[in-house]
Amino acid sequence: MSGDAKYEELTILKEIAELLNEGTDTTTILSGVLKKLLHVTGLQTGWIFLVNEHGMQQLVADVALPPALANNNKQRMCQGDCWCVSKYNNNTLKKATNIIECKRIEDALADAAGNTCGLTHHATVPLRAGEEQFGILNVASPNKTHFQKNELALLEAVAFQIGTALKRIKLTNREQEIALISERNRLARDLHDSVNQLLFSLSLTARAGVEMTTVDEVKQTFSYIQDLSQEALGEMRALIWQLKPQGLENGLVSALSSYAEMIGLSIQAKMSGAVSLHSKVEEALWRIGQEALANCKKHANTNDVALSLYAEENQVVMSIKDAGCGFRYEENSFILSLGLRNMKTRTEALNGRFQLTSRLGSGTEIQIVIPL
Secondary structure, three states: OOHHHHHHHHHHHHHHHHHHOOOOOHHHHHHHHHHHHHHHHOOOEEEEEEEOOOOOEEEEEEEOOOHHHHHHHHHHHHOOOOHHHHHHHOOOOOOOEEEOOOHHHHHHHHOOOOOOOOOOOEEEEEEEEOOEEEEEEEEEOOOOOOOOHHHHHHHHHHHHHHHHHHHHHHHHHHHHHHHHHHHHHHHHHHHHHOHHHHHHHHHHHHHHHHHHOOOHHHHHHHHHHHHHHHHHHHHHHHHHHHHOOOOHHHOHHHHHHHHHHHOOOEEEEEEEOOOOOOHHHHHHHHHHHHHHHHHHHHHOOOOEEEEEEEEOOOEEEEEEEEOOOOOOOOOOOOOOOHHHHHHHHHHHHOOOEEEEEEOOOOOEEEEEEEEO
C-alpha cells in the first residue's frame, strides 16, 4: 500500500472514530458511520444488521437501498434469512468476506419485486469487540462483484471500531441502569424513613385525639384526619413498592401478585413457559403491570382481577383482565389517560404490541406482547 493510500485509510478511520465517540444513540451513530464509510470509499449502498442472542436480525441503518429492497417499508430486509446472517449465526463469519451473491437480491429478482440498480454482490463483515459479536456490516455497489484485500481490510478495521463503540454503549447503558436502580432504592429508603413514618405518627395522633375528646365536632375532625392519613399511608407504601419492588427476585408474577394483594385486589395468576426475561423486558412488564393493577383498583369497581404471563422462545405475552364496569374504547382512538399512554409507550419502546379491550359493563383487558 502506498503512503498516500495509507494516509487516506488512517484519515477515514479517524473520521469514523470521531463519529462513533459522539453519542450513545445506536441508530443515529450507525447511520452516520455508514454514510461516512460509503462516501469516503466511493461505494454506493450499505446496510447494518444487529443480531440478538436468538439469531434474529434487526435492520438499524441503511443507505441507498435499491427499490427492490426498499419497497414495502424495507420488508424484504426486515424479515427472512440470507447467507450472510446464516454464516454469522453458524459462527463461520469471522472476518470481512466476499459474499458471492446476495440472496435477498436473488429473491427480489425471482419475485420481480422491482429495480435492483445493478446490485448483485456485497461484502460482509461481523461487528465485534473481542469475542463478543453484535451484528453485520454489508456494503455494495452496482456491478461490483469482488472486493480487493485492501478494501476488506479497511472494512474489517471499521467494523472493529463499530463493535467497540457498541460495546461501550452497552456498558454505558448498563451503568445507567445500575445507577437508576440505586437512586430508586435510595429514594424508597428516604420515603420510608421520613414521610412514611410521619404519616404513621399522624395517624396515631389523630386516633389518640378521637379517644381523648368528648366533643363530637372535634372527634369527627380527628377521625377525618385519621382516615386521610391512613389513605396517604397506603398511597405512600404503594409508591415505595413501585420504586423498590420487593419480591421481583422471585419472579414477575410473584411480584405483581404481591402488589395486587397489597393494594387490596384479589388476583388469580397463572404462568406458562420457562424463558428467562431480559432485565429491560421484566422491568417494563413490571411497571406496566403495576399501572394496570392500579387502574383496576381505582376505576373497575371490582377487586377481582386475572393475570396471565406466557413466555416462549421469541415473545412474552402478559394479560391483565377484570370483570368490572369497563368503558367505551375504540382501538384507533387517541388514549386520553396518562397511565394508559405510559403503558403503550413502554411497550412500543421494546418493539412490542399494546392492546386494550373494554366495553361498558363487560370489564377491561390489557394485553402486552413483547418480542424476545
